[in-house]
Amino acid sequence: MEKMEIFLTDFFYINRLTTNRLMVPLNIGYIGAYAKKLFNKDINITLFKDAGLMLEKLKSTKPDIVGMSFYYWNTNLNYYVVNKIRELYNKDVIIAFGGPSIDNIQEEHERLFKRFPEVDLFIQGEGELGFAKLIERALSHPKEKIFDQSIECSFFNRSDEYVLGPNTTHTLALQEIPSPYLNGSLDKFLALQYKPLLQVTRTCPYMCNFCVAGKDRGKLRSFPMDQAKAEIDYIAKWNKDNPHVILNLAELNFGINKQDPELASYLRKVSDEVGYPKSVYFYSDKRFTQTSKEVISALGNINKDGLVFSLQSDNHETLQNIKRKNLPDEDIQSGISWARENNIPGTTEMIFGLPYETYDSMIKLLNKSVKQGFDSILLHNLFLMEGVELNRQDKIDQYKMKTMYRLLGSNYTKINGDFIAEYESLVVENKWFKWEDFQSIRAINLLFFSVFQGSYYKFFFQFVKEKGILLATFFDKFMNPDLEQDWPIKYLEFINEFKKATTKELFPSLEAMYADAKKTYEINNDIGEPVRLNPYYYSRLMYAEKEWINKVFKKHLTLMLGKLDDQTEETIDTILTLCNEQIINLTNLDINKKPITTNFDFLEWKRSKYLEPLNNFYSKNKKTINLNLHPDQHAKFSAFYEQNKNLSSKDFSFVAVESIFPRSDLFYNINIS
Numbered sequence: 001m002e003k004m005e006i007f008l009t010d011f012f013y014i015n016r017l018t019t020n021r022l023m024v025p026l027n028i029g030y031i032g033a034y035a036k037k038l039f040n041k042d043i044n045i046t047l048f049k050d051a052g053l054m055l056e057k058l059k060s061t062k063p064d065i066v067g068m069s070f071y072y073w074n075t076n077l078n079y080y081v082v083n084k085i086r087e088l089y090n091k092d093v094i095i096a097f098g099g100p101s102i103d104n105i106q107e108e109h110e111r112l113f114k115r116f117p118e119v120d121l122f123i124q125g126e127g128e129l130g131f132a133k134l135i136e137r138a139l140s141h142p143k144e145k146i147f148d149q150s151i152e153c154s155f156f157n158r159s160d161e162y163v164l165g166p167n168t169t170h171t172l173a174l175q176e177i178p179s180p181y182l183n184g185s186l187d188k189f190l191a192l193q194y195k196p197l198l199q200v201t202r203t204c205p206y207m208c209n210f211c212v213a214g215k216d217r218g219k220l221r222s223f224p225m226d227q228a229k230a231e232i233d234y235i236a237k238w239n240k241d242n243p244h245v246i247l248n249l250a251e252l253n254f255g256i257n258k259q260d261p262e263l264a265s266y267l268r269k270v271s272d273e274v275g276y277p278k279s280v281y282f283y284s285d286k287r288f289t290q291t292s293k294e295v296i297s298a299l300g301n302i303n304k305d306g307l308v309f310s311l312q313s314d315n316h317e318t319l320q321n322i323k324r325k326n327l328p329d330e331d332i333q334s335g336i337s338w339a340r341e342n343n344i345p346g347t348t349e350m351i352f353g354l355p356y357e358t359y360d361s362m363i364k365l366l367n368k369s370v371k372q373g374f375d376s377i378l379l380h381n382l383f384l385m386e387g388v389e390l391n392r393q394d395k396i397d398q399y400k401m402k403t404m405y406r407l408l409g410s411n412y413t414k415i416n417g418d419f420i421a422e423y424e425s426l427v428v429e430n431k432w433f434k435w436e437d438f439q440s441i442r443a444i445n446l447l448f449f450s451v452f453q454g455s456y457y458k459f460f461f462q463f464v465k466e467k468g469i470l471l472a473t474f475f476d477k478f479m480n481p482d483l484e485q486d487w488p489i490k491y492l493e494f495i496n497e498f499k500k501a502t503t504k505e506l507f508p509s510l511e512a513m514y515a516d517a518k519k520t521y522e523i524n525n526d527i528g529e530p531v532r533l534n535p536y537y538y539s540r541l542m543y544a545e546k547e548w549i550n551k552v553f554k555k556h557l558t559l560m561l562g563k564l565d566d567q568t569e570e571t572i573d574t575i576l577t578l579c580n581e582q583i584i585n586l587t588n589l590d591i592n593k594k595p596i597t598t599n600f601d602f603l604e605w606k607r608s609k610y611l612e613p614l615n616n617f618y619s620k621n622k623k624t625i626n627l628n629l630h631p632d633q634h635a636k637f638s639a640f641y642e643q644n645k646n647l648s649s650k651d652f653s654f655v656a657v658e659s660i661f662p663r664s665d666l667f668y669n670i671n672i673s
Contacts, residue, residue, distance in 0.1 A: 005065075008048070038132055120156060246279045440476070
């Protein structure tokens, strides 16, 4: 008897601007590893990340079952391939969708039937158990009998009848799932320098209704620690020559489990001994516990974001409606103080567009976060995606959410002459804010992104803050300059280009968005310029707009402070010069930067977390600021340059700020003598 042929897909768009975002398909790796454990003698499994490669394979090999990971970033690409399968093999192939974009209520299930009529069934939850039950049914029943009864963890439409199986996804003990790293399933992706993912714990105890994880609650379960450590060793061995590559932890709340500090300590040990990972990214536990502290302390400077308090909102009614409870202010302040004492950066995240959030309440939270001393402030616009409660029609109607569509990054392509693209559904109005509010937040967010995620001109903006100027106010002035003043032409061009881009990226209908993206693709015979606007325009500020930036920043500050005395003006000039000189030219490293002479000890000011005024670090004796690189920066830049040297200067800069973390590594270190 021939083995059953199974294809598993985790499609992503592959082009010059997405190489830094290509992740190993750990998800389908787990599903395939568990299926092979149960049915090895009866099945062949092939994993696909590249839709083009699968379409080529389909010409010579007919699969019996195709399991497709369904996310908002690959929905149309998935369905394009589904239709190609049907063209080649009609209904002779079973097609299953699964993943976090599958909701858990009947109304949404029936909507999926209408959207994807060519999909045979949808698998709920984590995937391994449901897909194994599908294989078991297919191996034991003739094709015409496979859907006669419900299938565990799945739902499907049988002759207009809704058929739902029991959702037992969380009953599978994770120690039953073999490692797809250790069995070699992911080697071909690691060889292509896809970014590694590591997962040790599953499920989330929180119920945030803007998140795909909020709809499913289950007991926290973990993979064996010995397996996790072996995977870290395996991943580090593959990437020891790629220190610029981030290790992403596919954890919803790292620091929630008592075992997490042990894992963090092992990550740091391997980093020190092997040279990888040099940067680790994860979502922190929503609470601030002793376990969280131990995790953060153990990781040290390889922790990409430091201590993270993801607030999302500070509005009481908003938090109630999104089913979220934040830490009290005193706990947040205690955490920030602890981070300062241990030289750990503090990060917060927030979302504009949630119910009850207004323009004024968001500006208030932004300024409050600056005052609290967060080093990094991440501001996101709310978008609606499959699988989250806020995307259900009753919620859209209740909150009167109005959305517009934008192209999802560089996720568009042509395959065999057919154009395919993905989209985001962005909330641009609701009952509590208007289109003009959305535009204003969108504009100042460029500076919040650049300064608080990109470490751009940090010394200067700490000085602005010290002078009693709210940064949201300064950012607003920068993005909306008084045109009666004399400004550099290139500055005004930069602002106008950004604002046009933020308007041009939004479309009232999907048809209009697709038509525009297709036109761009055909003009370039490829994808066009980066459409992730914040990192793209941040990269321009960093590398392409340096000739006017100091003059403009100084003028804005002067207009807000009034006439400057000589000492203040000299101080501003020194700070601006230092900020500009700190930016590293990645294509032409200068290891012999000219020293800067000053009366201020900027290094001690930074170490104080800017809690004291700069004048407290003034000395009558001149000091010398030396700019240098540390060995980890050398290693990251060399590996990054070799991987991306064929890109154009614009693309190179964009990919650099999207790839090298922490972004503080894009700047020279300072030593003062």
